[in-house]
Amino acid sequence: MTEDRHARFSERYASGETPWDSGITPPEIVELLAILPAGSALDLGCGTGTVIRDLLSQGWRADGVDFVRKAIDLASAKLADFHSDSYRLFRHDVTRLDELPELRSDYDLIIDIGCGHTINGAAGMNAYAQAIAERLAPGGIFMLYASHPRPDSTVGWAPVQVERAFGRRLDLLWEQRSHDQAISAPTSWYKLRKP
Numbered sequence: 001m002t003e004d005r006h007a008r009f010s011e012r013y014a015s016g017e018t019p020w021d022s023g024i025t026p027p028e029i030v031e032l033l034a035i036l037p038a039g040s041a042l043d044l045g046c047g048t049g050t051v052i053r054d055l056l057s058q059g060w061r062a063d064g065v066d067f068v069r070k071a072i073d074l075a076s077a078k079l080a081d082f083h084s085d086s087y088r089l090f091r092h093d094v095t096r097l098d099e100l101p102e103l104r105s106d107y108d109l110i111i112d113i114g115c116g117h118t119i120n121g122a123a124g125m126n127a128y129a130q131a132i133a134e135r136l137a138p139g140g141i142f143m144l145y146a147s148h149p150r151p152d153s154t155v156g157w158a159p160v161q162v163e164r165a166f167g168r169r170l171d172l173l174w175e176q177r178s179h180d181q182a183i184s185a186p187t188s189w190y191k192l193r194k195p
C-alpha cells in the first residue's frame with residue numbers, strides 16, 4: 001500500500017499536480033508559532049519545505065521527512081539560504097520512523113499536514129501515533145491536519161479514529177472542522193499535547 005502511495009505522490013510531483021503546495025504556511029501553524037518559544041520541530045510529509053522555511057525564519061531548528069525525492073529536492077532548494085546546521089531533510093517513509101535513529105526524542109513540535117491520513121487501518125494509525133508520541137518532549141505539541149473519509153477515496157481519518165489512536169497517548173486540546181474546497185471533503189485540524 002505504501003509503495004502505491006509513493007508511486008502516486010511521485011507522479012503528482014513529477015507532473016506538477018500538487019495543489020496542496022501553496023507556498024503558504026497554514027494560519028493554524030502561523031498562530032501557534034506566534035505564541036510558542038522557538039525550539040525543535042519535525043514536519044512529517046514536509047513536501048517542498050514551506051513550513052520548515054517559516055520555522056527556521058523564526059529561530060527554530062527543524063527536521064523534515066518525505067518519501068518523494070522531488071519534494072525533498074525542492075525543499076533543499078527552498079532552504080538553501082539557511083545554515084545547514086539548523087535543519088535536516090530525510091527522504092523516508094513516515095510509517096517507518098523507527099528506521100531513522102537520527103530523529104530526536106524530544107521535539108517541542110511535530111506537524112503533519114495531510115500526510116498521516118493516508119495510513120489505513122487501526123494498527124497503522126496506532127503505530128504512527130506511538131511513533132509520534134515517542135518523539136515528542138513532555139509538553140510537546142502535535143499539530144495534525146487530516147481530511148475525513150470520503151466514499152470515493154482511501155484517504156482520510158474520521159475524528160473518532162484520531163481520538164482512538166492519538167487520545168491514548170496525547171491530550172486533545174482542540175479540534176477544528178472545516179471543508180476543503182479543493183478536495184470537496186470535510187477536514188479537521190487537531191492540536192494535541194504530550195502529557
Ligand SMILES: C[S@@+](CC[C@H](N)C(=O)[O-])C[C@H]1O[C@@H](n2cnc3c(N)ncnc32)[C@H](O)[C@@H]1O
Nearest residue numbers: 009020045046047066067068093094113114115
Ligand atoms: C498533501 S501533501 C502535503 C505536503 C505538505 N505537508 C504541505 O502541506 O505542503 C502530503 C505529503 O506527504 C508525503 N507523504 C505521504 N505519505 C507519506 C509517507 N508514508 N511517508 C513520507 N511521506 C509521505 C507526500 O509525498 C506529500 O509530500
